[in-house]
Amino acid sequence: MKKRKWVSFAYIGFSLAGILLFSSFAFSQLKLSLSPLLHQLEMHPGQRKSVVTWIGYTGEKPVTIRCFVTDFVQTRNGNYKVLDEPQPDWKFSAASWVRIKEENQQFTLKSGEEKTVICEVDVPRDLSLSGGRYAALVFELLPEKIEGKPFIGLTYRYRMASFIEIIIKGGIRRPKEKVSLTDLTIVSTATQPRYKKYKDAHIFTASVTNKGDIHVEAKGKLLIRNEQGRIIKQIPLGGGRGVVLPETTANFTSVVKDPRPGKYIAEALLEYAEGRRPAIIRKGFVIGKEYADKDMPEGEIPALTLNTESLVTEIPAGGFRSMLVVAENNENAPVAVQVGVEKISPKSNGKEKVSILDGLSCTDWLKVSPERFIIAPNRSQVIRVGIKVPRNVKGERYADLVFQTTKKDQSKSSSQFEIRVPAMIGITGTLTESLEVLTTDISSKEPADIKVEIKNTGNTHLEVKGKLSILDTEGKSLGEGELAGGKILIFPQQTTRISFLTKEPLSPGEYLVEVNLTFGKNDSKVSKKIPLKVK
Structure with missing residues (x-):
């Protein structure tokens, strides 16, 4: 028999009334596999397609399986939930379109056997159909027959589901995509028991509402800006496929290590369709007791969205280049904008400016046009940035x-905000990339928050990412830590401390920390082992 690669999945439903059905073997012995877990179909009105699903069994005793079609819904946390029976009133249901062949509706599998289940999907001949339709093909394990009087109690059902997503094309109406970010909540992990292991962090949850008639696969991104509007952190928002069913709201959640105390703005962006503007929502928040009574007023949240977070380019000495920045107004009121060029002022340790950048300014190289303009609601403006590089640099x-x-805004007093976009201009043929790992220490043990001090010893900025391994004194691996925030930016000759979070706490003792970093345009690598003592 031909071997197949299986992916295991189980959906277990519970009914609080009825008869407790049990057998002589435990659920852990139910070695069932299903493939594929998802069927994605594109169909036209009047079209028929076959859906093929394989189920395999490697347990000990024979099992009897019932196969049926029903609907499923999406929960607020994004998971699919199988319903006990189809919902004919749900306008996005495709359960009535799916027909299982009679010989596949109930069957028995012995150990080592597998079965091919074929279903026919028939889309009605209705040209008004459009958008998405959905159904679940459910494989339910039937219990063994039990001699004697049944025991009254809970009913346990062991189920596995293969989901069917259908996109209807070719009708008189095009599928409608209408997605918005309806809420953004920010709460401390200290207030949420399931997130208690994440110390000094916040949970960012964006609610994504799909008011269209077709599911979308959305890609979320979370930006954290400081008071000056500069992006200090950028991480993915949510995970998985990012699917949101029609007429459904799903949450996209990420946990972010706290920045240093201060006032910040969280900006969630959601890309869900090619050629469409991303959905955006913003919210102010504060970190630190000294800022607890200084919430970010709504008017301070920026009304402007830029198509870039930085201008990075290489130009030969004596050369010229023109770059474009697109500013979009997603507000319901006009926004007046003034664009200028100033010295860049990042911070090395949160308190002192990076003094070396004082001598690396290129403010006189940049000219912007236009410098002043007003953007009407839901409109955009293109800004041209001309860059003229002197010779001998x-x-x-x-x-x-x-x-x-x-x-x-006519209903409120005018509000102002400032957004800074760093411009980093490299001189072609003169750039060197070099990174050095200096020291480590630990600021928290549950979970471990290990600080690593690094220095950019080259003459160009570096994006640094990587991980560290915790080793015992004999070199045995005890776990790994990921770079908080995913990656960091470090300027020439700048020394900074980066944070690594481990999943498990560290007991007092002596360890080795193996730091492995990747940096620069060519993904150069640096590695170093440093002793670490936990008290």
């Missing part, structure tokens, strides 16, 4: 494009 130079915005 080397390395990389820096400046900030500063967008000062004023939201003109």
Whole structure:
């Protein structure tokens, strides 16, 4: 018999009334496999397609399986939930379109056997059909017959489901995609028991509402901005496929290590369809007791969205280049914008500025046009940035494009905000990339938060990512830690501390920390083992 690769999945439903059905073997012995777990179909009105699913069994005793079709819904946390029976009133149901051949509706599998289950999907000949339709093909394990009087109690059902997603094309109406971010909540992990292992962190949850008639696969991104509008963290928002069914709201959640105390803005962006503007929602928050009574007023949240987070390019000495920035107004009121060029001012340790950048400014190289403009609601403006590089310069130079915005709302007083976009101009043929790992220490043990001090010893900025391994004194691996925030930016000759979080706490003792970092355009690598003592 031909071997197949199986993916295991189980959906277990519970009924609080009825008879407790049990057998002589435990659920852990139910070695059932199903493939595929998802059927994605594109069909036209009047079209028929076959859906083929394989189920295999490697347990000990024979099992009897019932196969049926029903509907499923999406929960708020994004999971699919199989219903006990079809819901004929649900307009996105495809359960009535799916027909299981009679010989596949109930069957018995012995150990080592597998079965091919074929279903026919028939789309009605209705040209008004459009959008998405959905059904679940459910494989339910039937219990063994029990001699004697049954025991009254819970009913346990062991089920596995293969989901069917259908996109209807070719009708008189096109599928309608209508997605919005309806809420953004920010709460401390300290208030949520299931997240208690994440110390000094916040949970960011964006609610995504799909008011269209077709499911979308959305890709979320979370940006954290400081008071100056500069992006200090950027991480994926949510995980998995990012699917949201029609007329459904699903949450996209990420846990983010706290930045240093201060006032911040969280900006959630959701891309869900090619050619469409991303859905955006923003919310202010504060970190630290000293800022607890200083919430970010709604008017301070930026009314402008830019198509880029930084301008990074290489130009030969004596050369010229023109770059474009697109500003979009997603508000319901006009926004006045003034664009200027200032010195860049990142911080090395949260308190002192990186002094070396004072001599690497290129503010006089950049010219913007237009410098002042007003963007109407839901409109955009293209800004041209001309960059003229002098002769006889080397390395990389820096400046900030500063967008000062004023939201003109007739119902409220005008509100202002500033967004900074760093410009990093490298001189072709003169750039060197080099990174050094210096020291480590630990700031938290449950879970371990290990700080690693690194220095950029080159003459160009570096994006650094990587991980560390915790070893005992004999070199045996005890676990790994991921770089908080995914990656960090470090400027030439800058020394900074980066944070790694481990899943498990560290007991007092002596360890070795093996730091493995990747940096630069060519993904150069640096590795170092450093002793670490936990008290």
